[in-house]
Amino acid sequence: MASLYFPIVGACMSQSYPKRTLIKAAAASSSAPPNVDLTPLDSAIAQKDSDAVKEALDQLREAGWAKQWASQPNISRRTTFLRELTTLGIKNAENLAIPSVRNDDWGFFVPYLIGSISLVVLAVGSTNPGLLQAAIGGFSTFFPDYQDRIARHEAAHFLVAYLLGLPILGYSLDIGKENVNLTDKRLEKVIYSGQLDAKELDRLAVVAMAGLAAEGLKYDKVVGQSVDLFTLQRFINRSKPTITKDQQQNLTRWAVLLAASLLKTNTTRHEALMAAMSNKATVLECIEAIEKAA
Structure with missing residues (x-):
């Protein structure tokens, strides 16, 4: 997804x-x-x-209206343990960050959250658009609740980005085209140059893991995590200074934990946003849904 x-x-x-x-x-x-x-x-x-x-x-x-916009500006990475995800309500946390597909171009992945990490190097813009087509083709057959999953997943990216102060310019819930468009010209430049600092990496990591966290809070099996993990790896690979495998593992755990915490704290807003996005609301209408939700 x-x-x-x-x-x-x-x-x-x-x-x-x-x-x-x-x-x-x-x-x-x-x-x-x-x-x-x-x-x-x-x-x-x-x-x-x-x-x-x-x-x-x-x-x-x-002016007193966009109270939720950038309302969570101060985030700080810390050492995070797997049991914290379970305590928060994440189901099957030990399997949460295993990409849900296997592709010969990428090889086999091992969990991001436990054990050693085997990571591929993703260049900016190198993700193959056809990578997940086989999984997408059978998605609705194996998961009849796929529409709810997609809405929950993408609304999580949207909401967490909004709370952290990243502007949203568009989104799609269409099968095979699911995305939340977070174009930011300044961030594009630092991603291009491979100069993401730790603060920006942390913020992007939380947004990237939000969809995975939203599924993990609701379902026993997460199925929309593959591209999210590829996205996170892309950001990691474009950051300076380089972080170790252990640090990457901890970053992933922490980002999932913080994203899940924000979603639980803002359950009503998340659900209102899911409804708006499912009804093909405009981005402005989605923002209004967040702001007027109790």
Whole structure:
């Protein structure tokens, strides 16, 4: 199940958006208070301008509306043990981070969370789009609840990214095209250059593991983790300083734990977002669903 998407080519050129006063009459269809204008945010999303999206959300937060946006800015990696995932409610935590498919291009994987780690080197943009097609083709046959799984998985990426202050520009729940688009031009540059620092790596790791964590909290078997793990490995490989295998293992555990904790704390928001995404809501409508959920 494809999940986290950082487009590397074809990114939109940045637009220059002046500072705006957000205390205006809102559109009648909006759930925002009547003195809050969401038009700048809507326009920024339509332009796929991540800087403008962040600026609009920051101003909305200052205006007292986008209270959940970037509400979890201070995260700090720590040593994490497998039993903590079980205590939190993750089912079958020992099997959580085993990619769900085998492909000759990638070889066999061993668990990320326990034992030694055998990792492949992923270059930016090198993931084969056809990698998971065999699994995707039979997905709905083996997992009749696949629509709920996909919505739960992708909504987790969306919500956790929003809470951590990463702007969302789009998403898809279509089989074989599942993704949450987190285009960020600044992050693209540091990923390209292989210069992700520890703080950014931690933040991206938590977002990458959010879908896996959401499935692990609900189901005995997680099936959407493969591309999430490939995505995490890509970020690890583009970070400086290089981290050891033991550190990679701990990063994965910690990221799953923190993502799961955020999802449990924000269960109502996660469920509201799942419903909105399942109904093909716009990104703005999804953000509204997060903000108005109790």
